[in-house]
Amino acid sequence: MNIVVLVKQVPDSEAMVQVREGGSAVEVEDKYTLNFFDSLAVEEALRIKEQVGSGKVTVVTLGTQKSVEALRTGVAMGADEAVLLDDPALIGGDEYVTAKALAQAIKNMEYDLILCGREAFDDSSGAVGPLVAEFLGIPHITVAVKIEVSSEQRTVTVEREVEGGKEILKAPLPVLLSAQKGLNEPRVPPITGVMKAMRTEIKRLDLAALDLPATEAGVAGAKQEVLRYHRPPERPPVKIVEGEVPDAVRELVKLLKEEAKVI
Amino acid sequence: MERIDVVIVGGGLGGLACAYCLAKEGIQVLVLERGDHPGSKNVTGGRIYLRPLKPFLPELLDEAPLERLVTKEAITMMGDGSSFTLQFTSEKFREETPHSYTILRSRFDKWFGERVMDRGGFVVPQRRVTELLKEDGRVVGVVSEGEEIPADVVIIADGALSLFAQKAGLRGPLPPRNAAVGIKEVVKLQPEVIEERFGLKPGEGMAHLFFGSITHGAFGGGFLYTNSDTISLGLVIGIESFLKTQPPTETHRLLEEFKEREEVAHFIRGGELVEYSAHLIPEGGRTLLSRPYGDGILVVGDAAGFALNMGITVRGMEFALASGCMAAQAVKRAKETGDFSASSLAYYEDLLRESFILQDMETFRDSLEVVENPRLFNFYPRWLCNILEEIFWIGEGPKEKISSTLWRGIKEGIFNIAGLKDVWRFRRI
Numbered sequence: 001m002n003i004v005v006l007v008k009q010v011p012d013s014e015a016m017v018q019v020r021e022g023g024s025a026v027e028v029e030d031k032y033t034l035n036f037f038d039s040l041a042v043e044e045a046l047r048i049k050e051q052v053g054s055g056k057v058t059v060v061t062l063g064t065q066k067s068v069e070a071l072r073t074g075v076a077m078g079a080d081e082a083v084l085l086d087d088p089a090l091i092g093g094d095e096y097v098t099a100k101a102l103a104q105a106i107k108n109m110e111y112d113l114i115l116c117g118r119e120a121f122d123d124s125s126g127a128v129g130p131l132v133a134e135f136l137g138i139p140h141i142t143v144a145v146k147i148e149v150s151s152e153q154r155t156v157t158v159e160r161e162v163e164g165g166k167e168i169l170k171a172p173l174p175v176l177l178s179a180q181k182g183l184n185e186p187r188v189p190p191i192t193g194v195m196k197a198m199r200t201e202i203k204r205l206d207l208a209a210l211d212l213p214a215t216e217a218g219v220a221g222a223k224q225e226v227l228r229y230h231r232p233p234e235r236p237p238v239k240i241v242e243g244e245v246p247d248a249v250r251e252l253v254k255l256l257k258e259e260a261k262v263i
Numbered sequence: 264m265e266r267i268d269v270v271i272v273g274g275g276l277g278g279l280a281c282a283y284c285l286a287k288e289g290i291q292v293l294v295l296e297r298g299d300h301p302g303s304k305n306v307t308g309g310r311i312y313l314r315p316l317k318p319f320l321p322e323l324l325d326e327a328p329l330e331r332l333v334t335k336e337a338i339t340m341m342g343d344g345s346s347f348t349l350q351f352t353s354e355k356f357r358e359e360t361p362h363s364y365t366i367l368r369s370r371f372d373k374w375f376g377e378r379v380m381d382r383g384g385f386v387v388p389q390r391r392v393t394e395l396l397k398e399d400g401r402v403v404g405v406v407s408e409g410e411e412i413p414a415d416v417v418i419i420a421d422g423a424l425s426l427f428a429q430k431a432g433l434r435g436p437l438p439p440r441n442a443a444v445g446i447k448e449v450v451k452l453q454p455e456v457i458e459e460r461f462g463l464k465p466g467e468g469m470a471h472l473f474f475g476s477i478t479h480g481a482f483g484g485g486f487l488y489t490n491s492d493t494i495s496l497g498l499v500i501g502i503e504s505f506l507k508t509q510p511p512t513e514t515h516r517l518l519e520e521f522k523e524r525e526e527v528a529h530f531i532r533g534g535e536l537v538e539y540s541a542h543l544i545p546e547g548g549r550t551l552l553s554r555p556y557g558d559g560i561l562v563v564g565d566a567a568g569f570a571l572n573m574g575i576t577v578r579g580m581e582f583a584l585a586s587g588c589m590a591a592q593a594v595k596r597a598k599e600t601g602d603f604s605a606s607s608l609a610y611y612e613d614l615l616r617e618s619f620i621l622q623d624m625e626t627f628r629d630s631l632e633v634v635e636n637p638r639l640f641n642f643y644p645r646w647l648c649n650i651l652e653e654i655f656w657i658g659e660g661p662k663e664k665i666s667s668t669l670w671r672g673i674k675e676g677i678f679n680i681a682g683l684k685d686v687w688r689f690r691r692i
Contacts, residue, residue: 031299190410192264194387195293198380 001055009070037117076189099131274301277564278420280587286384302372329364331468341475342648425566447497449538475644
């Protein structure tokens with residue numbers, strides 16, 4: 001069972017994010033981590049490989065040198081190989097071109113299953129996974145909370161979350177599945193894994209290796225552009241109600257009713 | 264996991280220096296660091312003296328991300344509303360092997376960790392060592408959150424409190440008398456503003472110490488160091504002596520008062536507070552360790568209590584770096600014979616004895632007793648400021664001869680039993 005896992009290095013939830021003057025871009029503090037949902041996907045891939053007892057897990061990402069860390073985390077957890085789509089022309093694109101490049105890379109690999117997170121923590125679009133499946137012409141099932149693979153029948157049975165319940169689907173391999181919280185508890189990479197990951201060679205694919213024209217990659221090939229980033233609205237200042245307790249309580253209740261409208 | 268040559272507990276200066284020297288020799292080494300990256304939990308005032316380190320890490324320090332070359336030294340004695348400053352500068356500070364640089368550990372240690380990796384060592388952050396792995400009383404590795412890491416030698420570099428040197432039975436807990444708390448703020452300012460305010464050439468810096476009424480009589484003082492585009496300032500306060508301070512106060516209050524003093528306030532005016540930190544500092548004096556080695560184990564840096572408060576200079580970082588390098592030498596020798604027993608690793612202590620570390624600690628072993636004298640903090644600075652105030656003051660009445668003012672001051676301050684005792688004690692530094 002060969003499994004490809006799509007991963008992304010995203011800003012840590014503790015990182016400071018600021019909108020640049022004019023709203024053209026965001027500036028992120030240098031604290032990055034493997035996207036949480038992707039770590040679920042890596043974990044699930046490792047479990048499926050262990051259960052089936054053969055095959056390999058390959059982690060794939062598109063990005064700059066910084067993205068190598070996401071791959072190394074995947075290898076530290078137990079992935080066998082790591083591939084970086086590495087070309088300046090690939091940078092700055094949207095979900096469409098990103099998925100296209102990823103699909104080009106995966107097309108030439110041996111794969112039975114593709115796993116990814118339900119969305120990335122930074123842009124939360126959740127589109128790349130399904131788009132990759134479309135480009136490859138394979139089915140996809142999103143927000144999976146339980147995955148059972150039958151390697152004999154070459155099928156998967158997947159539980160996915162739907163409003164107010166669960167939906168159980170069956171699909172033939174190869175298939176793309178996106179991981180939702182609850183699928184598993186991702187392992188903390190062992191120190192031996194981290195040491196191995198530090199020395200692992202990262203396979204790099206540029207535009208030529210992907211057989212992609214420059215017009216269909218990065219900014220040039222993107223179907224959409226970001227016009228503007230906005231800061232979230234600032235919180236109103238804290239109001240401290242002063243005075244004698246009975247009056248202050250009366251005032252507080254009034255404010256909660258009329259101003260905050262919470263009671 | 265397969266046995267590796269050396270595992271190091273803690274990615275501070277001692278641990279990293281040891282790892283760097285080992286990796287250079289082709290010895291397998293793994294550093295386990297609790298913080299997000301080496302340096303993320305480390306704090307110094309601070310400045311580092313380069314010359315003692317040159318023989319140990321010659322090429323490394325040439326390219327290190329240090330802040331400013333210290334060419335100006337200042338000490339201010341603080342009275343209640345008055346102060347007296349001594350300032351010193353010398354061309355000698357600019358010699359080919361520079362004397363001392365200001366340093367920010369978060370930046371420096373992170374860079375140092377990367378250099379260890381370049382040399383083939385492993386530095387794994389966000390890992391807490393939970394136990395020592397023992398076999399027949401010998402240390403044979405560590406356990407990190409359930410994962411066993413067997414190793415020929417374990418280097419303990421876990422800092423001032425060193426729980427692992429204690430677990431190995433090599434030392435007891437750090438007594439409050441031998442510990443100080445350092446609290447520090449980093450304030451951002453334009454490099455040109457720093458150079459103008461302190462009268463510095465580009466790239467050059469100042470080290471400024473303060474003592475007197477700012478610590479309310481507790482043992483300690485204030486510091487201020489100019490970095491490239493920030494100023495580090497704060498207080499170091501002896502814990503035991505602070506606990507006796509009357510009326511009791513809080514360290515952060517002392518820091519606020521210190522920053523509000525005009526002597527300090529004008530240096531940081533308009534700056535942006537970018538970092539706030541606090542750290543425990545071993546004050547040295549007599550050694551805490553029975554011995555810095557055991558079967559399969561060595562202790563370096565603050566963990567071994569290698570630090571010295573010499574009153575005017577407070578040193579720890581050079582001791583940590585140099586002891587790390589010496590531990591590496593001892594491991595290299597032990598590896599040649601395959602003998603990692605205490606008697607083989609005892610070579611580390613021989614190296615320490617021959618070096619400035621144990622020699623300086625011996626020379627200044629009584630310095631703590633001298634410099635923790637409360638009169639140094641609550642009497643002399645006020646006394647000196649009062650004399651100077653009288654000398655500079657022109658009042659309504661007739662003025663006394665300056666020599667008479669001085670003589671009277673000296674009689675009051677020094678020619679009495681307490682004063683003479685203090686002078687006599689000073690010979691021990």
